Amino acid sequence: MAVIAENTVNFTKALAPTSLSVSKSNIEKAMYTLENSPLPTTRNEAWKYTRLVKIGKVKFQNTKATIASIDPYKIVESACTFVFVNGHFSAELSSRVIPAGVTCELLSELNEEIGTSVNLENELFNATNTAHLTGGIRITISAKTVVESPIQIIHVLKGDHVISNFRTIIKAEKFSKSAIVQGFFSEEGEVNFCNNITEVSVEDNAFLTIDKIQYESENSFHINTEEVQQAKNSNFTINTFTLNGGIVRNNLHINVNGENCESHLNGAYLLKNKQHVDNHSIVDHKVPNCESFELYKGVIDDNSTGVFNGKVYVRQDAQKINAFQSNGNVLLSDNATINSKPELEIYADDVKCSHGSTTGQLDEEAVFYLRARGLSEKSARQLMVSAFIGEVLNKVENEQVLDFIHGILRKRFDWNL
Amino acid sequence: MIKIENLHARVEEKEILKGLNLTVNAGEIHAIMGPNGAGKSTLASVLAGREDFEVTEGSVDFDGEDLLEMDTEERAREGLFLAFQYPVEIPGVSNVNFLRTAINEIREHKGEDPISAKDFMAMVREKSALVELDAKLASRSVNEGFSGGEKKRNEIFQMAMLNPKLSILDETDSGLDIDALRIVANGVNKLKTKNNATIVITHYQRLLDYIVPDFVHVLFDGKIVKTGGKELALELEEKGYDWIKEELAAAH
Structure with missing residues (x-):
């Protein structure tokens, strides 16, 4: 001890x-x-x-x-x-x-x-x-x-x-x-x-x-x-x-x-080298008639690791809940790792809930298609990564925040879009 | 424009092109027809630089340059365009955005300045009208949720935007109803000049009623075995490919 x-x-x-x-x-x-x-x-x-x-x-x-x-x-x-x-x-x-x-x-x-x-x-x-x-x-x-x-x-x-x-x-x-x-x-x-x-x-x-x-x-x-x-x-x-x-x-x-609440949880993580990023979320629906929307997306490169563990509780009295949760990941290298664990725990019987997790690589056919139109391989991959992560960026209403994020993407990930 | 000599190509261990020769000059339209498995789409893929195919022998001269030495994007920048048989859906990547990037990378390659937003949008309007592609589709995600006909029209729209020297249409007519076929063919015809050339790969003669070729080639077992004028296409439509096989057998 x-x-x-x-x-x-x-x-x-x-x-x-x-x-x-x-x-x-x-x-x-x-x-x-x-x-x-x-x-x-x-x-x-x-x-x-x-x-x-x-x-x-x-x-x-x-x-x-x-x-x-x-x-x-x-x-x-x-x-x-x-x-x-x-x-x-x-x-x-x-x-x-x-x-x-x-x-x-x-x-x-x-x-x-x-x-x-x-x-x-x-x-x-x-x-x-x-x-x-x-x-x-x-x-x-x-x-x-x-x-x-x-x-x-x-x-x-x-x-x-x-x-x-x-x-x-x-x-x-x-x-x-x-x-x-x-x-x-x-x-x-x-x-x-x-x-x-x-x-x-x-x-x-x-x-x-x-x-x-x-x-x-x-x-x-x-x-x-x-x-x-x-x-x-x-x-x-x-x-x-x-x-x-x-x-x-x-x-x-x-x-x-x-009752009658809306909760929005959005997240994006872009990792490289040996980074390790773990997003743990709990949305606890204790009462009826609420909605929650969760969208997390990650781009994981080199030897980095992403973790997503999203839990949604819908308690027994919490009827008429709409709860949506989604986690998507793109692995850019053979050594990149994602551990994704979306979880729903539902005790009510009249609810609409969904959760999903996808993990994949960039579609090589699409990369070829873009290159066949004259884009460099780098631009093609970047365009596809930015489209992937764009779904989360689109949730940000403040343009200055978006510009700042794009500035970092240019600096750290060498984006030129 | 392009001179293909004794081209051999294989995918994995299987040899598909077995000594193909073809010369296309500026201002010409060539049709390549042939039965399934003859190597039509392989030819298109090899010319576009798809890495699944290995060229084992032969040469391709594209306007004085060695095409086979170039990466896919370099071929595109030098003016080669492939209209895909199965255009890829790319969620989240907008059609016009990627085209602007493509045009600017091509311009940079040629040492030109980027296109202005105003000129670009004017070009989008003009070229989308050419293939009767809804301007809304032009700005949507690449091919996502497009019908078969819309995807093929989008290919020709991109061709119009990129203004290539040599266009290869890989079974652009497959799965098109007659209206879409007419629109696509019309677009191709309007884009034709004395300085560019088109290779139309097709299984059916129908498309050639609308895009009239100067030459028709029959591709069979990895080689071009017969060349003729547009009447050859009609003959193939009527008689199928068996008579060609018989002719070949008799010659051996």
Whole structure:
């Protein structure tokens, strides 16, 4: 037992306790987990395809750092842009013109206890985030507020072996409509770890969209947990784009608590070299008359690995649910791997649900067809990959977000389309 | 334009073309007919550069260049066009988008500037009208959900857009009703100039009522065994291929 416990907390050993006003009881629960829960292994169903051994070996630290400019990381032009470097707020790089009806509070400046809706029991990374919370932000969009331009939150990791334990709390109040853009980047550093939690509450009749871009270095770790609560008549969309990162895990947990909700989960991942990206989602339909749409697509090259595990629950009382889930993958090399596990658990008897998973290679006949029209082989393959992933990109409404993604595709994947 | 000499080609271990000779000059239309399995589509595939086929002997001269040394895309850029027997559906890739990329890569190959969006769209309108292809189809995903006739019209639309020197129509008439056949043939005829040439590969004489060939060749067992004028096609339609087989047997 003692051996396991020692292994477990290795990666948090060098970390100071949080200086934020996290509630005492949460810290106690988190510490208990850190002391007693081992690092999950692949014997654990939730981590079956993702090995965390590499993370367990590193002694992470949290240091402050400064970056010269935010320009390379600016996804959209927004006067309301918050920048965090290693989880610490950077006042000089941020632009705090807060739209009317919106409140943005730094958790480091909060004069009240910080609670949480995430599970701390046996959840090592949630516990780490809680006990060693570096920084955070709470965004409240007040009732009936319509926010025209998105609120942007940019994270940059800098330095070696740096961990950022960050918390974003978003509250979209009744009848509000807003969009949040989150970007995760790294510069000049080795083996960093972004351990991020986003807690979202979408109240009655509120519309909320989150566009999330993950573009860290190839030897970094990234664990992102979103805990979403949807109240009746609400509409929630989250678009996740994973374009770089060493080991990336997205835990997306949507609790549909009220009737007549819509939930949209879209994701695209383009991997190369030895990247490993794991998208884990749960949509929990607890009540009747709701719809959820999930579309994840991946392009996997070289020795990289993709994991998709999407679960949809339809609870016994949740009649008249329409739930659709689809995961498609294209493998571009013989050594590329995808583990795809779409799951439906339905306890109601009057529902319309479907799920599907496809994995294939590019259609060589189509490549030949395009080449026979004069396209180079590279252009032909790129055109087909972009068409494949385009179905997910088309879900993004913000043109600036799309342009930013295309910029990365040109830079990292040498696209010229 | 193109000079094929003693062409031998095989797929896996099976030899299909066994010493084929054919010369096509600018301004000419040649029809290649023959029974199933004679090697008609293999010829089209070999000329377009499909990698499943291995050329074991012979040469193909295309306007002074060695065609067999070129990649598929290089052949296309040099002005060779294959209208596919089975046009491929490519979901998500829009017809006009890929054509613009193709045209620009061809232009780059020739050292020309990219086409302007305005000129390109004008060309799309003009050329789609030529084959009576709905402008909406032109901008949809390549062949996705197209009817058989629409797919073949789309091939000729692409041919019109790319303006090739030599077009090879591989069984473009198969599966077409008479209206679609007429539209396709009409498109091909309108695109004909004294500077380009067409090879029409077909199983049936019917298409040749609409695209009138200067020469008709019979391809049999991997070789061209008989060449004549357009009346040869009618004779084949009427009598089938058996008399040719008998003629060949008698000659040996």
